[in-house]
Amino acid sequence: MLEVQNAKKYFGGVKAVDNVSIQVKKSSITGLIGANGAGKTTLFNMISGFIPLTAGTVIYEGEDITNQPAYKISTKGIVRTFQTPLGFPRMTVMENMLVFAKNRNAGIFTAIKTSKKVTPLEEEYIERARKILKDVGLGNKEDAWVSDLSAGELKILEFARPLMADPHIFLLDEPAAGINPANLNSLVTLIKDLRNKGYTFLIVDHNLKFIMNICDYIYVMADGKLIFEGLPDEVANADCVIESYIGKKKTEDTVSN
Amino acid sequence: MLTGTALFLSSILTLAAIYAVIALALNLEAGVDGLWDLGVVSFVAVGAYTYTMLTVSPASAGQSYIMGFGLPMWVGVLAAGIAGSIVAFLIGKPTLKLKNEYFLITTFAFAEVIRQILTNERWLSNGVAGVYNLAQPFKTYFTPSVYPYILLLLLVIIVFIVYVVVHRLTYSTFGRSLKALRENEPLALTAGIRPDRFHIRAFVIAGFFAGTAGAFYVWYSTVITPSLFTSDITFFVWMAIVIGGLANNKGAIVGSVIFVLAGESLRFLDLGSGFAVRMASMKIAILGLILIAILKWRPQGILPEKKVKFSNSSKNS
Numbered sequence: 001m002l003e004v005q006n007a008k009k010y011f012g013g014v015k016a017v018d019n020v021s022i023q024v025k026k027s028s029i030t031g032l033i034g035a036n037g038a039g040k041t042t043l044f045n046m047i048s049g050f051i052p053l054t055a056g057t058v059i060y061e062g063e064d065i066t067n068q069p070a071y072k073i074s075t076k077g078i079v080r081t082f083q084t085p086l087g088f089p090r091m092t093v094m095e096n097m098l099v100f101a102k103n104r105n106a107g108i109f110t111a112i113k114t115s116k117k118v119t120p121l122e123e124e125y126i127e128r129a130r131k132i133l134k135d136v137g138l139g140n141k142e143d144a145w146v147s148d149l150s151a152g153e154l155k156i157l158e159f160a161r162p163l164m165a166d167p168h169i170f171l172l173d174e175p176a177a178g179i180n181p182a183n184l185n186s187l188v189t190l191i192k193d194l195r196n197k198g199y200t201f202l203i204v205d206h207n208l209k210f211i212m213n214i215c216d217y218i219y220v221m222a223d224g225k226l227i228f229e230g231l232p233d234e235v236a237n238a239d240c241v242i243e244s245y246i247g248k249k250k251t252e253d254t255v256s257n
Numbered sequence: 258m259l260t261g262t263a264l265f266l267s268s269i270l271t272l273a274a275i276y277a278v279i280a281l282a283l284n285l286e287a288g289v290d291g292l293w294d295l296g297v298v299s300f301v302a303v304g305a306y307t308y309t310m311l312t313v314s315p316a317s318a319g320q321s322y323i324m325g326f327g328l329p330m331w332v333g334v335l336a337a338g339i340a341g342s343i344v345a346f347l348i349g350k351p352t353l354k355l356k357n358e359y360f361l362i363t364t365f366a367f368a369e370v371i372r373q374i375l376t377n378e379r380w381l382s383n384g385v386a387g388v389y390n391l392a393q394p395f396k397t398y399f400t401p402s403v404y405p406y407i408l409l410l411l412l413v414i415i416v417f418i419v420y421v422v423v424h425r426l427t428y429s430t431f432g433r434s435l436k437a438l439r440e441n442e443p444l445a446l447t448a449g450i451r452p453d454r455f456h457i458r459a460f461v462i463a464g465f466f467a468g469t470a471g472a473f474y475v476w477y478s479t480v481i482t483p484s485l486f487t488s489d490i491t492f493f494v495w496m497a498i499v500i501g502g503l504a505n506n507k508g509a510i511v512g513s514v515i516f517v518l519a520g521e522s523l524r525f526l527d528l529g530s531g532f533a534v535r536m537a538s539m540k541i542a543i544l545g546l547i548l549i550a551i552l553k554w555r556p557q558g559i560l561p562e563k564k565v566k567f568s569n570s571s572k573n574s
Binding site: 048049050069070071072074075079080082086087088089090091092094095098099100107108110111112114115117118122126142143145161162165 | 422425426428429430431432433434436437440441443444445446447448449450451452458462562564565566567568
């Protein structure tokens with residue numbers, strides 16, 4: 001469904017991402033792990049059009065989307081979240097949802113001519129947004145300022161918003177960061193539910209337990225390079241992964257055992 | 258005495274109404290869209306000159322300016338709006354790529370450039386001498402003692418129309434997209450919102466209304482000279498929307514009225530001619546104090562940005 005081929009990103013002499021190829025299959029949950037500075041977020045930014053690739057290609061559903069602008073990529077059904085979810089702070093939860101509705105029909109003259117506060121088309125979107133908010137457990141927050149939401153609620157809203165536009169694939173940048181264990185469980189349930197409905201996920205995270213628990217397939221990056229890929233079990237036992245995460249000494253201990 | 262006061266009051270309220278039109282325009286681009294535009298006076302100046310040059314009679318001996326077609330006023334007002342939009346488009350195209358502070362500096366610079374052109378290019382605008390005795394709308398139908406109230410009424414109607422248009426835009430899908438860009442541009446990108454396209458639209462619409470405000474300013478002053486269009490207007494209008502409440506359209510109007518009243522009310526104090534000059538400089542000081550007080554105790558302005566609720570409106574369908 002989504003394929004990155006030989007992606008490279010050099011910032012001057014720094015090879016942030018060096019010849020990385022990954023594949024995300026339809027309706028799968030694919031993980032991307034690695035220590036800080038491994039190049040995970042850079043790879044994300046390249047896929048979602050936020051920064052241009054130095055070299056390589058990004059193919060989505062057979063179409064070459066390399067270096068297309070972010071707003072264009074998102075209309076193709078690829079949505080991404082950010083490490084620190086802020087939402088649109090001085091807008092209500094409902095407004096946040098409506099911004100993501102498809103066919104936003106942002107005509108200026110139509111707007112000037114329309115005396116109704118809510119058009120029939122918007123009416124549909126509002127109903128849809130209410131249903132989504134109810135499903136994710138934010139049903140009673142519709143009129144709240146987003147700046148008043150808790151960190152956990154903000155994370156949930158990150159998922160709820162793009163659902164307005166029927167995305168196909170979610171790129172999640174550290175969804176588990178800064179979330180308490182109770183909320184984490186509901187997040188895992190939410191992601192798995194969405195996967196069962198046919199959505200595809202590519203997740204970057206530090207939390208190994210979370211990634212192991214949720215992913216079907218995992219890529220491991222270190223220093224801009226892909227150092228391992230495989231099923232969660234294989235990743236958990238791979239020496240090079242343990243080394244990159246925990247350090248060499250531990251690896252030697254493991255070997256000597 | 259009473260009629261004198263009433264006349265004076267109607268005159269400053271007319272000025273407040275003109276500021277309100279510019280404030281509503283600025284509120285759309287700066288309050289809703291979040292563009293730090295310090296050059297809004299450019300549109301007012303270009304609108305005012307376009308209106309004047311199209312509606313006055315040809316330049317007489319000793320004067321020099323272009324056109325002078327003597328067209329009807331409403332044509333002039335429309336042309337002032339269009340000219341404001343065109344200038345907004347021309348300034349916006351290269352500058353909207355810049356981020357906040359840089360955008361602010363560039364728009365400020367453009368406003369100065371336009372004023373300098375109007376000052377120095379005498380063939381274009383009659384330079385510093387300006388043009389005098391300009392006509393006012395419907396003036397022939399009323400006696401001079403009543404006319405100021407008629408002009409005020411006319412401007413109140415205009416403010417209402419501009420308010421309705423800007424209000425509808427603010428709460429439309431278009432306005433919501435502008436707010437999204439203001440709040441979090443990277444996130445708005447992931448919603449498929451194209452920043453350059455939305456920013457330029459907001460800028461051009463603001464240019465249109467600020468351009469028409471230029472024409473209204475000419476109605477009010479009956480005189481046009483480049484010195485009317487210094488960046489003071491930009492700062493005054495910014496102060497008005499900050500006092501009234503950024504991104505609140507009623508606030509833009511309330512802010513303009515408070516701003517003008519507070520500034521001009523000092524003239525009511527009869528302190529003798531010795532104080533006149535001191536009082537004139539007090540005006541700026543008092544406005545500054547009001548601004549500081551607002552920022553300290555009510556940073557959202559007198560009327561803060563409204564929360565958009567859909568809970569009630571959609572139940573009746």
